[in-house]
Structure formats: C-alpha cells, structure tokens
Amino acid sequence: MKIAETPRITLRHFTQDDLNALTAILADPFVMRFSLSGPKTLKQTQSLLENVLASYENQGRGLYAVVHKDDQKLIGYCGFLEQEIDGQREIEISYRLASAYWGKGLATEAAKAIRDYAFSQLGLTRLISIIEPENIRSIRVADKIGMRHEKDSRIRNLPVRIYAIHKSDVS
Ligand SMILES: CC(C)(COP(=O)(O)OP(=O)(O)OC[C@H]1O[C@@H](n2cnc3c(N)ncnc32)[C@H](O)[C@@H]1OP(=O)(O)O)[C@@H](O)C(=O)NCCC(=O)NCCS
Numbered sequence: 487m488k489i490a491e492t493p494r495i496t497l498r499h500f501t502q503d504d505l506n507a508l509t510a511i512l513a514d515p516f517v518m519r520f521s522l523s524g525p526k527t528l529k530q531t532q533s534l535l536e537n538v539l540a541s542y543e544n545q546g547r548g549l550y551a552v553v554h555k556d557d558q559k560l561i562g563y564c565g566f567l568e569q570e571i572d573g574q575r576e577i578e579i580s581y582r583l584a585s586a587y588w589g590k591g592l593a594t595e596a597a598k599a600i601r602d603y604a605f606s607q608l609g610l611t612r613l614i615s616i617i618e619p620e621n622i623r624s625i626r627v628a629d630k631i632g633m634r635h636e637k638d639s640r641i642r643n644l645p646v647r648i649y650a651i652h653k654s655d656v657s
Pocket residue numbers: 516517518519520581582583584587588589590591592593594595615616617618621622623624626627
C-alpha cells in the first residue's frame with residue numbers, strides 16, 4: 487500500500503519480498519553506526535520486518551519502505567516508532583537509508599512526506615526524533631523538516647538529543 491509520493495521517492499508498506507534488500511542495508515556497519523543495536527543479521531531483519539508488518543495492523547502505522555523512483559530500488563526506511571522517553575509515550579519519526587544514497591536530500595524528502603502524512607492523515611499532533619549528538623547528518627535532517635532540539639535524555643545510558651515538532655509548527 488502506497489503511503490506517499492515525492493518527486494524522487496515512493497513510500498509504501500513493506501512486504502515479505504523486501505527481506506533481502508532490507509537485510510543488505512541493515513547489515514552495513516556504516517549505515518548502523520548510530521543505532522543502539524548495531525548491524526543486523528538476516529534473522530534480526532526478519533524479526534524487525536515481522537514487527538513492522540504487525541504494526542500496520544495493530545497501530546495503523548509503522549516504518550515504511552523508501553523506494554527510489556529512478557531505479558525502483560528499496561533504499562531504506564522512514565516512518566514511525568513507538569518510544570518511551572522520560573516516562574512519556576512518544577511517536578518517533580525514524581529514517582535510515584543505504585549509504586550510496588546519502589547526501590542527496592532524499593532522507594529529508596522522505597521525512598517531510600512522513601511528517602505531513604502524520605499530521606494530515608493520521609491525526610497526530612506531535613512527533614519526536616531521538617538522535618545521538620554526533621549524528622550530524624540526522625540532526626540536519628531533523629532541522630530541515632522543522633524539528634527543534636527540545637531536550638536531552640538518555641537511552642540505555644547513552645546520551646541522546648530529543649528533537650520535536652508539533653502540528654502547529656508546520657506552515
Ligand atoms: C541520517 C540519514 C538518513 C541522512 O540521509 P541523507 O539522505 O544523507 O540526508 P540529506 O541528504 O537529506 O541531508 C543530510 C545533511 O547532512 C549533511 N551532510 C552530508 N555529509 C555530511 C558530513 N559528512 N558531515 C556533516 N554533515 C553532512 C548534508 O549536507 C545535508 O545537510 P544540508 O542539506 O544542510 O547540506 C543517513 O545518513 C542515514 O541513513 N544514516 C544512518 C542511519 C541514521 O543515523 N538514521 C538516523 C538515526 S537518528
């Protein structure tokens with residue numbers, strides 16, 4: 487199922503058929519440098535994919551496949567994760583792309599489309615991103631989609647920055 491389309495990408499539901507392409511992306515240590523769990527094996531990606539497919543049913547949202555229109559390749563994910571920060575339930579915009587596609591503004595394009603989908607179609611009013619302070623690229627994406635550095639926190643004892651945006655912040 488298609489979620490959104492931008493000039494260069496399509497965002498759609500993942501399917502089981504995405505397993506191999508997603509596994510290749512999430513096995514790359516460079517792509518997984520800023521990740522609490524590190525590079526993923528096929529088995530770990532399979533389990534992630536199962537959780538993602540279940541989340542479409544249970545929560546009506548989840549992580550979506552980012553497909554590059556030019557070559558029709560799966561190049562990563564962008565979408566929603568349920569989080570708990572300082573005892574509060576939050577919905578995170580999460581994004582991760584294959585490194586060959588970095589630095590072209592594609593993550594920003596995907597994250598903007600997901601932000602707009604959240605506020606206009608899902609009725610959400612607040613989104614956060616949890617970002618390690620050294621993850622400059624991700625911080626730039628958060629900035630460019632209008633998120634603000636709201637506070638600092640810790641996850642599993644790791645310092646993280648919490649970026650946030652409210653529906654009313656988007657003009
Ligand atoms: C974070 C990520 C999604 C960004 O994807 P992307 O498509 O490169 O993002 P964009 O091209 O839209 O924007 C990247 C920004 O970082 C900047 N950037 C690129 N290389 C950089 C570098 N080496 N150092 C600092 N900034 C850099 C770009 O210039 C751009 O900012 P600008 O538009 O102001 O110039 C991608 O790097 C990624 O998947 N990283 C691994 C997963 C991850 O960390 N996800 C986020 C977890 S919080």
